[in-house]
Amino acid sequence: MLEKVQQALNESTAKIITGFANLLPGLVALVVAVLLSVLLAIVLGFLLRRSLRGVDFDGKMAGWGWSGLSEISPERSPTLLAVRFVYWCVILVGALIGIAAFDATLTQQMVLRLFSYLPNFLAAILLILFGNVIARFLARGVLIGAVNMNLSYGRLLSLGVKWLVIVLTTAMALDHLGIGGKIVDLAFAILFGGIVLALALAVGLGSKDLVSRSLEHQSGQRKEESEEQFHHL
Amino acid sequence: MAALETTSAEAKERIERIGEADLVVALPSCHSAEKLEAAVAGLRPVLPGLLPDGKTVVLYPDSASAAALPDDESWLQLVACPMSPVERYHEPSLAQGLRSLSTVGRTLGARAFIMLGSEAAATIPDGLRKLAEPVLNRGYDLAVPLYARRKLDSLINSGIAYPLTRALYGARLCYPMAADLALSPRLADQYLQPSVLASQPQSGWATTRATCLGLQICQVQREFAPAPIVSEQADVSTSLAQVLSTLFLDAERNAAFWQRTRGSQPVRTLGEPVPVDYQNPAADVHNMVETFQRGCRDLLDVWAAALSPATLIDLKKAAKLPTERFRLADDLWVHVLYDFLLGHRQRVISREHLLRAMTPIYLAWVASYALEVQDLEQRAVEDRLEKLCLGFETLKPYLLSRWRWPDRFNP
Numbered sequence: 001m002l003e004k005v006q007q008a009l010n011e012s013t014a015k016i017i018t019g020f021a022n023l024l025p026g027l028v029a030l031v032v033a034v035l036l037s038v039l040l041a042i043v044l045g046f047l048l049r050r051s052l053r054g055v056d057f058d059g060k061m062a063g064w065g066w067s068g069l070s071e072i073s074p075e076r077s078p079t080l081l082a083v084r085f086v087y088w089c090v091i092l093v094g095a096l097i098g099i100a101a102f103d104a105t106l107t108q109q110m111v112l113r114l115f116s117y118l119p120n121f122l123a124a125i126l127l128i129l130f131g132n133v134i135a136r137f138l139a140r141g142v143l144i145g146a147v148n149m150n151l152s153y154g155r156l157l158s159l160g161v162k163w164l165v166i167v168l169t170t171a172m173a174l175d176h177l178g179i180g181g182k183i184v185d186l187a188f189a190i191l192f193g194g195i196v197l198a199l200a201l202a203v204g205l206g207s208k209d210l211v212s213r214s215l216e217h218q219s220g221q222r223k224e225e226s227e228e229q230f231h232h233l
Numbered sequence: 234m235a236a237l238e239t240t241s242a243e244a245k246e247r248i249e250r251i252g253e254a255d256l257v258v259a260l261p262s263c264h265s266a267e268k269l270e271a272a273v274a275g276l277r278p279v280l281p282g283l284l285p286d287g288k289t290v291v292l293y294p295d296s297a298s299a300a301a302l303p304d305d306e307s308w309l310q311l312v313a314c315p316m317s318p319v320e321r322y323h324e325p326s327l328a329q330g331l332r333s334l335s336t337v338g339r340t341l342g343a344r345a346f347i348m349l350g351s352e353a354a355a356t357i358p359d360g361l362r363k364l365a366e367p368v369l370n371r372g373y374d375l376a377v378p379l380y381a382r383r384k385l386d387s388l389i390n391s392g393i394a395y396p397l398t399r400a401l402y403g404a405r406l407c408y409p410m411a412a413d414l415a416l417s418p419r420l421a422d423q424y425l426q427p428s429v430l431a432s433q434p435q436s437g438w439a440t441t442r443a444t445c446l447g448l449q450i451c452q453v454q455r456e457f458a459p460a461p462i463v464s465e466q467a468d469v470s471t472s473l474a475q476v477l478s479t480l481f482l483d484a485e486r487n488a489a490f491w492q493r494t495r496g497s498q499p500v501r502t503l504g505e506p507v508p509v510d511y512q513n514p515a516a517d518v519h520n521m522v523e524t525f526q527r528g529c530r531d532l533l534d535v536w537a538a539a540l541s542p543a544t545l546i547d548l549k550k551a552a553k554l555p556t557e558r559f560r561l562a563d564d565l566w567v568h569v570l571y572d573f574l575l576g577h578r579q580r581v582i583s584r585e586h587l588l589r590a591m592t593p594i595y596l597a598w599v600a601s602y603a604l605e606v607q608d609l610e611q612r613a614v615e616d617r618l619e620k621l622c623l624g625f626e627t628l629k630p631y632l633l634s635r636w637r638w639p640d641r642f643n644p
Contacts, residue, residue, distance in 0.1 A: 062580050062581075105472075141586055142537075143531060144535065146588050147528050147531050148469075148470040148524070148589060148592045148593065152527075154527070155531055218379045229517070230385050230388060230516070230599060231385060231388065232388045232469050232473070233472055
């Protein structure tokens with residue numbers, strides 16, 4: 001009996017070792033692929049950084065009016081943002097190739113699904129990126145306009161506009177990624193509607209005086225004396 | 234021959250039939266029949282004295298073509314052209330008007346080109362006579378008006394345009410943003426160069442262009458500046474942004490010139506100054522100071538993109554002053570303008586946002602200036618403004634060093 005137990009154990013161990021031995025080449029291929037992709041990413045990153053610095057990419061982006069991109073870039077450098085993006089893309093591709101080296105149908109299907117999902121993922125990243133830039137731009141414009149009009153709730157208005165745009169782009173990004181489904185739609189509608197209602201109340205209640213002064217002016221009544229003393233033009 | 238592409242087919246045909254003229258006058262502000270009739274009636278007695286045997290062509294907007302004008306005479310011809318109102322502080326509209334005037338004038342071989350962009354019909358004859366005479370008879374290339382000014386008139390010009398252009402270009406032209414001016418053929422040719430004709434949106438004010446070219450300029454004493462036309466009655470923020478945009482773009486375009494100038498030279502002034510009533514009531518500056526204080530609370534992040542840390546600290550200190558003792562030092566104001574000019578050049582943030590963000594600081598300067606001059610007489614006010622201009626000139630080396638070696642502020 002002891003011999004049979006020993007034989008069964010030896011067979012199980014042999015199966016495990018055989019299974020591991022079958023897996024080993026794929027694992028080695030994965031590790032090699034990842035290492036090679038890291039090496040390639042470093043080389044590409046170095047070359048890209050040198051070439052972008054050579055053409056003053058940061059200065060050109062600022063000159064083309066993309067100063068918003070500097071604000072969300074690491075160390076305020078769009079060059080660094082581009083280099084890191086390329087770096088991680090190369091490593092990701094290397095890892096996916098390594099995973100595909102496993103001779104397993106499941107992993108191949110997973111890689112295929114991942115690749116078909118990639119455009120949606122990239123679109124979502126771009127949406128969030130540009131949404132952030134646009135949100136900051138609009139928020140700043142609203143804040144400056146509100147301060148120039150001497151409105152007391154300028155900051156609130158500016159924050160409201162910023163979060164409106166961010167919520168909108170985040171909902172669009174999640175829709176692209178297919179995450180959440182109807183729950184995200186509903187949550188977005190409630191949140192968006194709530195922000196708009198809050199802004200409308202803030203503007204309506206806070207600008208009563210401004211609206212009444214504007215209506216008086218339109219009906220031809222005299223402007224305040226203080227405004228007539230100064231001739232800026 | 235200059236191309237008449239900016240005129241309509243009818244106007245082109247009429248100009249070709251006229252053939253030649255000594256003086257071409259553009260009246261873009263006469264866009265109604267009544268205004269045009271009044272203007273022409275005023276011009277008739279003036280022109281024979283100005284040009285005894287010469288011929289004058291008057292360009293007026295298409296919209297006034299229904300005017301019941303008398304038949305043309307040999308010495309006065311009227312031509313309807315597509316023309317928009319010229320906004321004094323909106324340089325593109327002014328440049329567009331000058332291009333059309335120069336095109337027609339050079340086709341006719343005129344000796345002087347007059348633009349009366351902001352003149353009310355009643356003052357056109359006087360404006361024409363005073364501006365045309367230096368160019369026609371004294372050999373000047375550009376004649377611009379020098380308006381009489383009360384204490385709180387033309388504040389953007391007094392606080393920004395005049396001192397900045399004086400420091401940069403070295404010419405003491407009191408009203409650099411002129412919409413009423415007389416040009417010689419030499420200066421008009423500048424508006425016919427291919428780069429200018431190729432619908433370049435902004436080609437600079439005629440005054441800075443003439444100064445950079447070393448042409449002969451004079452200023453002519455006039456009465457008070459005309460009231461802004463309807464489209465100019467935008468809010469302060471919009472007007473200020475327009476003026477600053479033109480000033481700063483001009484500075485970038487002419488950097489090679491102004492980096493070599495040092496100090497400033499007076500510009501020849503013709504005519505007698507108009508007496509001015511300096512009895513201004515006490516100015517209410519509460520709203521302006523409040524706007525500035527609000528700006529210091531809410532716009533510091535925006536200002537920090539362009540202003541140096543030392544300037545920001547000084548602005549914060551100024552915001553703490555009570556309204557009745559509110560003052561903005563000249564040095565601080567000059568640093569702010571120069572820093573904004575540099576920030577505009579480096580595009581630290583959107584240019585539109587940067588220029589509009591300057592409104593609260595400008596209002597602070599206006600409040601400080603109004604409080605300082607409220608009890609001063611004319612001579613003292615002039616001295617006060619002269620002190621400001623000297624401040625701009627004294628601090629020009631600061632601008633030069635930062636222009637040549639730009640650095641970034643990342644507080």
